[in-house]
Amino acid sequence: MNIIDRRLNPGSKSLENRQRFLRRAKTLVRDAVKKSSEARDIKDVLEGGEVSIPLDGMHEPRLRREGGIRDMVLPGNKKFVEGDVLPRSGQSGGKSREAGEGDSEDAFRFVLSRDEFVDIFLDDLELPDLAKRKLAEAEQETLRRAGYSVSGSPTNISISRTMRLAMARRVALRRPRPEAIAELEAEMRDCSEERRTEIVAELASLKSRMQRISYIDPIDIRYRRFESTPKPVAQAVMFCLMDVSGSMSEHMKDLAKRFYMLLYVFLTRRYRHVELVFIRHTDRAEEVDEDTFFHGPASGGTLVSSALEAMKEIVKSRYRPEDWNIYAAQASDGDNLYSDGDVTAALLKDFILPVTQFFAYLEVGEATGNPFDTSDSSLWALYQRLGSEGAPLSIRKVSSRGEIFPVFHELFQRRSKQEKVAP
Template identity: 40%
Template sequence: MSHFIDRRLNAKNKSSVNRQRFLNRHKEQIKRSIDHVITDRSVTDVSSGENITIPKRDLSEPIFHHANDGQRQRVHPGNDQFQQGDKIERPKQSGGQGAGDGNASDQGEGEDEFTFEISHDEYLDLLFEDLALPNLEAKQNADAQEFKTTRHGFSEVGLPNNINIVRSLKKSISRRIALTGSTKRELTALEEQLAALEQSSGENYQARKSLEAQIQQCKERINRVPFIDDFDLQFNHYARTPVPSSKAVMFCIMDVSGSMDQETKDIAKRFYILLYLFLSRTYQTTEVVYIRHHTQAKEVDEHEFFYSQETGGTVVSSALRLMHKIQQQRYPTSQWNVYAAQASDGDNWNDDTPLCKEVIEQDLLPNTRYFSYIEITKSSHQSMWHCYQKISELYPEFAIKHIKERADIYPIFRELFATS
């Protein structure tokens, strides 16, 4: 007799542990593959997984096997032309079909790379492995000013609209039982006496009268116990608990003066992509504000930010002031985690640099979680770098890095956000 079992509802990911083992084992190669991929990914494409390619030699499982030499025999089906003793040319790809194992042909040479897809989550995990948001832990709950109201048991005082009816009535019933119990017993006893008297014939008018009076008294006593009393009332109690903010805003500040060419902007863009991916992985909502500046700053949309060209001088403080203004108006720190990333080629009008320092130190840093500045230039540093360097020594949440070419982006990003 056979026994049928429906296993279709069982968990299907029996292999996920093994799959994870495989990914761990080949982490190095996979990471290399990801590093390669990130540089040619577009800014909008953040939701898909990634194809990973690993050289096949890295994951072979060796066994002892025969080489393709020596003398070997093999029987084939479907002879249509050969006679015994015929000599035929050796086919070109015969290598894979030697007298080795039966399925040699599908493991033949030529396939030297192993490509597979990892999911979006696995991709991000690998991409941001060992990275953590700077400053997150220290400030986690300390300055959270957003509260959520949650049920928190019951209380005896409260607003009428929070009355918990069931609990209140329960208390009322139990109070009434407690207060009237003895009286009720008395009442029953009296009623029994009265009934006995009525049964027996004879003159007992007096006795009956007094019994009836006593019964009346008992009933009144019972009735005097109120149906509901103040201390029966039970109210739902709510408490306010602080919630860490799950929203982040990211300010992208970029210099678009004549000295910034498209190549430099592209590098900056990639840095922003990474930062965006990184934040969106940690926060439920991540908003992006693009501020570009030359001598004046302006809030723009993404396309204009990256692709429109302007000319003119450079006044960095204008952008910083605008950022402060926008942040104060629209992104109060009680609800938003503020991150800023500034990219520039290092040009600034010299007299403006002290101003920048002032704005950053007094207005921005107290309100931001992290402020990163990347300078994309191949030439030597100018006054702004030196000024920023001083700030970064004083404030841990302010970081500056120097990027020379595309390949630097990812390592520097890791450096900025690596957990110590």
């Protein structure tokens, strides 16, 4: 069934032209959305807003005739010669500059709604290697082709199948061909009177038979048939591991929460069957609900292995690795007890990384502005070593709010099957 929306557009607006414009300028709009989102709060991103794109990318497609010879008379000039760059005149939304000062930058500004902004921002993001499926709990249904039927909607008529059956029926019933009638009529012009009488009788018989046997009969019409069928739904779980120990400053916690808020919006917006497990830890780990994870106060020592151990027990009890796509995103300042390093490495190598499709580690830090401060934490060195050994692991550092969006896009951007996330 096809539904056609025939409602009138609002005054002085064309919804179809707007959607056509967004499709044509999708790449430019996507880049503008990502650029504008870097300086925004996550709540502001969810409300949409104004974006601007260069006018150079807004050329309308048009048809023009190429080739041939055209004679034109053009006036000459005394100011420019071949190869000179003409200065741009006028102001069309950008900064105008004098000749010789460089190129001006024109922009086209328009407002995106909340849904348009979020959809464009999340358009090329996905969970890596979403492969495992559990067919027993498929809840989503989809339409698939199921042959042909003799009744249905006119929009589902199969022209090729209908014409094939019509031709077979005409051949079986020996319907006269128009070419045969044309040959007899041509022969009748230069034949004898006796032969003419025979041709007239034969033509009358053929035309009568042609009228009785129609070119297309209702019994020839076939319609494409569709039926609902269960569609396997990929099940996935995302473990959010956040360090809330005393070494995490309020700035670091704010960066980590912003990352997880963006991850939460991405998963709930793009995927229907993705569960989220929130684990926060100090020297001990606990599974909490969403509100406690983002707003509940906590402090204490640091023991990273406690969060990994909690994730291990939850996977064993609720998420069978053969049926679930398991993902994990960890945010920490990189501090950990020296004695806990070997335990953390063993948990990662022996259980966590072998059962996960992808593990993202985000190390948050203070924005010191010191370019010579390049020291790595013990946790960063451990993850870097595991990533170099081929584990499904990617690590990033952030120290300011403006780095959250680019880093998030790097971790979850859509990739080909052969391409892997760079550690």
